[in-house]
Structures are given as C-alpha cells and as structure tokens.
Amino acid sequence: MAVRTFVGGIHPAQCKYACDAGTVTAPVPARVTVPVGPSWVGYKVLAPKGTEVKVGQKLADNEGFMCVPTHSPVSGKVVDAKPYRAHTGLEFLGITIESDGKQELCEGIAPVEDLDSMTPEEIRNVIREAGMLGMGGAEFPTHVKLSLPQGVKVDTVVVNGGECEPYLTSDHRMMTEKADKVVHGTYIVMRSVGVKRAIIGVEDNKPDAIAALTAAAGKYQGIEVMPLKSSYPQGYEKAIIKATLGREVPPGALPFSVGVVVVNVGTAAAISDRFTTGLPLIKRYVTVSGEAVSRPATVEAYIGTYASELVELCGGVKGELGKAIFGGPMMGVAVPSLDFPITKGTSGIVLLGRQQALFWKEMPCIRCGRCNEVCPMFLQPSEIHKYALAEDMARAEKLFAADCMECGCCSYVCPSKRPLVQSIKLAKQYALARRKK
Ligand code: SF4
Numbered sequence: 360m361a362v363r364t365f366v367g368g369i370h371p372a373q374c375k376y377a378c379d380a381g382t383v384t385a386p387v388p389a390r391v392t393v394p395v396g397p398s399w400v401g402y403k404v405l406a407p408k409g410t411e412v413k414v415g416q417k418l419a420d421n422e423g424f425m426c427v428p429t430h431s432p433v434s435g436k437v438v439d440a441k442p443y444r445a446h447t448g449l450e451f452l453g454i455t456i457e458s459d460g461k462q463e464l465c466e467g468i469a470p471v472e473d474l475d476s477m478t479p480e481e482i483r484n485v486i487r488e489a490g491m492l493g494m495g496g497a498e499f500p501t502h503v504k505l506s507l508p509q510g511v512k513v514d515t516v517v518v519n520g521g522e523c524e525p526y527l528t529s530d531h532r533m534m535t536e537k538a539d540k541v542v543h544g545t546y547i548v549m550r551s552v553g554v555k556r557a558i559i560g561v562e563d564n565k566p567d568a569i570a571a572l573t574a575a576a577g578k579y580q581g582i583e584v585m586p587l588k589s590s591y592p593q594g595y596e597k598a599i600i601k602a603t604l605g606r607e608v609p610p611g612a613l614p615f616s617v618g619v620v621v622v623n624v625g626t627a628a629a630i631s632d633r634f635t636t637g638l639p640l641i642k643r644y645v646t647v648s649g650e651a652v653s654r655p656a657t658v659e660a661y662i663g664t665y666a667s668e669l670v671e672l673c674g675g676v677k678g679e680l681g682k683a684i685f686g687g688p689m690m691g692v693a694v695p696s697l698d699f700p701i702t703k704g705t706s707g708i709v710l711l712g713r714q715q716a717l718f719w720k721e722m723p724c725i726r727c728g729r730c731n732e733v734c735p736m737f738l739q740p741s742e743i744h745k746y747a748l749a750e751d752m753a754r755a756e757k758l759f760a761a762d763c764m765e766c767g768c769c770s771y772v773c774p775s776k777r778p779l780v781q782s783i784k785l786a787k788q789y790a791l792a793r794r795k796k
C-alpha cells in the first residue's frame with residue numbers, strides 16, 4: 360500500500376545531525392527568564408520581585424479564555440519581572456528567577472489518580488492549569504483547542520509526529536524515548552474531546568519511532584500509528600489531516616470543521632507528564648543543531664533557559680556562524696544573538712555556518728510556475744507576491760493570501776530567489792487584520 364501524504368510540498372535536505380546523538384539532559388540553570396503568556400496583556404503576576412518560589416509554582420495567570428498560567432521551572436528567588444523583547448521581536452513579560460539549585464517541589468504537585476472518572480471539562484481544566492501550549496511551535500493554548508464550540512462534534516484525534524523541518528529531531532527523540540507518554544497523552548486528549556479514535560501520524564523516515572509507538576499503542580483501544588511519506592510540510596496541521604484521513608479543511612476553517620482535533624506529540628507527552636507526575640509544563644525537548652554546532656544533540660531543557668547555555672552544552676559554536684534560528688530553517692525565526700530564553704514552543708536552536716546561510720541575489724520572475732506546483736494550500740504565490748509588492752493588498756487578499764501557512768516551500772523552489780514568503784506574509788497580515796475588523 361502507498362504511504363499516505365498530502366498534495367504539493369518539497370523535499371529539502373534533512374540534515375538531522377542530532378538524531379543519533381540521543382538526548383542530553385540539561386543541568387538546572389543558574390538563571391531562567393520565563394515568558395508569561397501567549398500574550399501577557401492582562402496577566403496578574405503572582406510572584407513579584409523578591410518572592411521565593413518552588414518548582415511548579417504559579418508565577419502569573421490571567422482568567423481570559425485564551426490564557427494559561429506560567430509556572431516556575433526552578434526553585435529560587437524572583438529577581439526581576441519586567442517586559443523584555445523575545446526572540447520573535449515581540450515584547451513579553453519575563454519573570455527572571457535565580458535558582459537555589461535545590462529544586463524543591465511546590466506543595467500540591469500531585470498526579471491525577473482518577474482520570475477515568477473525570478468529565479471532559481475537568482480534564483481540560485487540568486490541562487489549562489498546567490499551562491499547556493502547542494509545543495510544535497504555534498504555542499496555541501491546548502485547552503482552547505480541546506474546547507469545541509457548542510454543537511460541534513469531532514470523531515478523530517490526529518497526533519502530529521510529522522517533524523518535517525530539516526535539522527529538527529526533538530519530536531523524533533520524544534516519540535522513540537517516551538512512546539508510552541505520547542500514547543498515554545493521546546488517550547487523555549481523546550477523553551477530553553470524547554472520541555474513540557486517534558491516529559498518530561509519523562513520517563516513514565523515523566522507523567524506530569513508528570516501532571516504539573506501535574508497541575505502546577497496542578495497550579490502548581482505538582489508537583493507530585500511521586506511517587506517512589517523508590515530505591515537507593507533512594507536519595502542518597491541514598497537511599497531516601489530508602494525509603491521515605483524506606479530509607480537506609476549507610480555507611479559513613479550523614480542523615474541527617472536518618471532525619478533527621490535532622495535537623503535537625510533545626504536547627501529548629507533556630499532558631501525560633502532568634497526569635502522572637503532577638508537574639506543569641516546565642521542560643521540553645529542544646534540538647540544538649546545525650553545521651555551526653560542535654556536538655549537535657537533542658536537549659531536555661527547562662523553559663526559560665538561555666539559548667547560549669544550551670549551545671555551550673553542545674560544545675559551543677563551531678567555525679564561523681552564518682545564522683542563528685529559533686525553530687527550523689523553513690519556518691523558524693532568525694535571531695540576532697543567542698541571548699534569548701527558550702519558550703514552550705521552542706523546538707530547536709539551529710546554527711547555520713557561513714556556507715549554508717548564503718544569501719542569494721534575487722532575479723526577476725521567469726514565470727516557471729514551480730512555486731504554484733509545490734504550494735500545499737493550492738495558492739498562486741507568484742501572483743500574490745506581485746500584488747503584495749505593488750501594495751495592492753486587496754487583490755492579494757482575493758487570491759486567498761490569508762490561507763498561506765508560511766511554510767516557505769515557494770521561496771525554496773524559486774529559481775529566481777524571489778522573497779515570496781516575506782511579501783505573502785505581509786498580504787496575509789493585511790487580510791487577517793481586515794477580517795478581524
Ligand atoms: S504561498 Fe504560503 S503556503 Fe504556499 S508555498 Fe508559499 S509559504 Fe507555503
């Protein structure tokens with residue numbers, strides 16, 4: 360049987376250097392800066408400067424539906440709570456804690472004993488209180504994703520083990536080393552939305568992960584592990600729904616419109632951790648890789664650890680650094696320095712060498728159509744780009760610029776090296792702002 364996939368996409372070099380190195384556990388950092396949010400507006404700081412805190416203690420919270428609390432990854436003292444500019448360029452409230460090295464647990468941290476007698480709403484509340492955000496990079500609040508609008512029903516949970524971005528290996532290591540947790544978290548998510556079927560989609564270039572997950576899933580009813588073709592962007596929500604179930608999410612719609620809820624494998628494992636250990640989301644797997652890293656590895660690190668410390672743990676910078684990226688090279692964010700703390704959505708820190716970070720001179724469009732062929736959203740990137748450059752955003756919007764998933768496939772294949780994704784992003788922002796109005 361043919362391995363399942365979506366339509367379009369590309370096959371960039373994988374460069375998964377960190378994959379065979381196993382996972383390194385980062386030591387407790389001397390200092391962390393924990394970002395509050397998804398957006399910090401309206402958050403109440405519960406541990407102001409000078410407060411002694413313990414591991415798992417709530418640092419800030421906001422009652423808004425789209426908000427989750429922030430917890431301390433270390434025990435120690437809050438030395439600062441002030442706005443800082445995050446790696447994305449956006450301003451966040453950061454709570455800086457100096458660790459006392461004792462890692463004393465906060466009172467009340469305890470596993471959930473009675474999962475099977477809990478209602479879906481109670482399960483979602485535990486997930487919210489644990490500060491769960493999408494760990495694939497989007498950082499969308501998980502409890503919101505699992506709270507379906509009135510009258511909407513879904514029949515399947517899709518667990519995203521695509522990890523199609525070059526260099527990134529954190530999901531691969533998670534699925535191989537913590538398959539039981541990924542599957543247990545999948546079961547909890549199924550309970551939270553009331554479905555009896557889940558599919559864990561994994562690219563077929565990760566046979567060890569597929570084997571580990573298949574063995575773990577055998578202990579549960581209704582959880583299937585499905586190998587998918589290795590192709591970029593297989594890990595994009597709409598692409599993995601098409602690949603696993605053959606369903607197409609209409610433009611502008613969300614996965615629940617086709618009866619599906621999607622969560623990332625890292626999120627599933629973190630949810631399992633909360634139910635089995637009581638710990639909120641304070642740690643994650645981060646890939647530290649790239650031609651300019653001495654010893655690429657996947658690192659289990661505390662949220663709020665500075666990227667520079669994780670790079671040092673992997674032997675430091677090797678040769679001449681061309682570009683540093685938070686996330687993968689296709690959808691990640693280039694950063695001016697490593698002096699930024701990791702967040703719940705930081706899947707990787709990729710350091711490219713001079714050779715890999717070469718900037719190409721852009722040439723006029725030769726109308727070859729390659730960008731149209733690879734676009735997984737069936738857009739016309741060259742046309743949207745043309746109108747965006749002409750600042751004719753209304754025309755760009757009519758060509759569905761808002762549906763661009765910013766995967767970068769169009770820019771990747773363009774022989775003229777047109778900066779397609781950058782201009783389409785602008786048109787998308789314009790279209791989304793207009794929709795909001
Ligand atoms: S237009 Fe958007 S969705 Fe389509 S290939 Fe380009 S970046 Fe990806």
Ligand code: SF4
Pocket residue numbers: 723724725726727728729730731740741769772773774775776777779
């Ligand atoms: S791939 Fe580049 S050169 Fe070809 S049509 Fe698209 S924008 Fe033009």
